[in-house]
């Protein structure tokens with residue numbers, strides 16, 4: 001009887017040990033499943049986590065984030081996530097609908113990439129209410145700030161890899177800084193004083209701020225909401241009055257609107273990437289940033305051509321400068 | 324893209340489907356109704372879009388980065404906020420180098436490439452000296468607003484320096500002045516060592532002085548700064564916007 005009890009106790013101990021061992025072993029080995037809402041956040045996370053986490057885009061690629069309506073698959077995906085990285089300041093409000101619908105409002109850790117980012121208003125007319133610009137991801141410096149925030153917060157969820165995430169974040173940040181520095185160098189050779197630009201949508205406010213360039217007018221301050229005929233007329237007048245010589249439109253959300261404006265005003269039109277198109281990939285952010293900066297240099301070259309003699313396309317090879 | 328946009332978009336569809344009424348009277352009614360609805364929704368949309376109650380409430384010795392700064396000061400403020408985490412990281416590197424221990428994530432490149440290694444021998448081991456100087460931030464890490472690039476020239480060519488002429492007892496101070504842009508301020512970044520050892524900190528405060536040539540202060544106690552005409556800039560952060568949108 002006594003023997004049996006001892007044996008049972010030993011068996012129990014052994015069982016517990018094995019069970020706990022297996023359990024924690026599994027927990028350690030299992031990589032985080034990190035959800036993301038927008039394309040640039042995929043790139044940020046991919047560069048921070050390397051192969052030590054799985055990235056799950058909340059919605060399928062190929063959707064326009066400005067008028068997205070949640071799908072059934074999104075619910076399934078959000079259920080499998082350990083954390084979700086969000087813009088959280090107005091560019092992915094649908095994510096909160098999905099979280100709510102999937103019943104994960106109280107148990108899904110959210111990482112707000114913009115928590116420490118100082119927000120700027122969308123360029124507005126005098127007297128108009130200042131509206132927050134949520135496009136912090138179309139930028140370099142402000143992107144780096146978000147990358148650090150993401151790395152820090154992921155490190156809290158996966159303490160074993162915190163140092164690894166931090167190191168990757170720094171390497172990635174330096175890569176982005178080098179990319180920016182290269183185009184800063186290109187722009188320095190040009191006379192930027194004559195540039196007077198307008199943009200479709202407020203998507204490029206942070207980028208232009210980082211390059212010291214002022215946006216004279218924003219033509220479609222609310223994405224997907226076409227201006228009325230009267231607003232369009234006012235805009236055209238504004239562009240003429242402000243002597244705008246370059247209009248930055250959008251590469252993927254091509255709109256008749258920008259074409260109409262170009263015809264009415266004769267401004268040069270260049271297309272920027274809003275970074276919401278194509279497949280999710282680690283390299284997307286750098287690739288699209290490089291394309292945007294190249295576009296910026298080309299636009300600047302066109303306006304400064306009349307004033308300064310600059311050697312044509314001596315640089316800007318399309319290879320990645322940041323080794 | 325807040326709820327306001329969706330509402331407006333939905334309204335546009337509503338408008339297009341309200342056409343083709345049976346009689347002229349109905350038509351007038353329908354148009355009248357639509358106008359009322361438009362007015363209401365537009366009102367709602369506008370009130371949702373405005374930052375009704377920016378948090379936190381500011382004192383008169385504070386400035387809102389969102390409302391109170393001109394374009395130049397706003398751009399410099401944004402860049403300084405982003406530079407602060409970099410300063411802390413480099414600070415941690417310098418401390419680690421002095422301690423002779425190289426951690427896994429000490430530097431992005433080989434240590435011998437780093438300008439930081441030059442500092443190692445020449446300075447004392449006081450913690451206050453273990454901070455990157457402006458040239459290191461600018462030339463090696465391309466950190467705005469210190470790097471002498473287009474950003475720097477567009478925003479007034481401010482002269483930046485880490486203040487080493489005074490000992491601030493527990494704070495590290497970077498100062499910028501002499502900018503030539505219209506209505507530009509002088510700038511101060513104060514990093515408090517209360518979080519010493521935190522390699523991933525982003526804490527620091529930014530002050531501005533309406534006098535573009537304001538010299539570096541010799542103490543950074545709040546009241547002393549205020550007396551010299553400095554105002555603390557309070558960022559309108561993503562956190563605040565998130566709380567405004569969703570409580």
Ligand SMILES: [Zn+2]
Nearest residue numbers: 066135203223
């Ligand atoms: Zn957008």
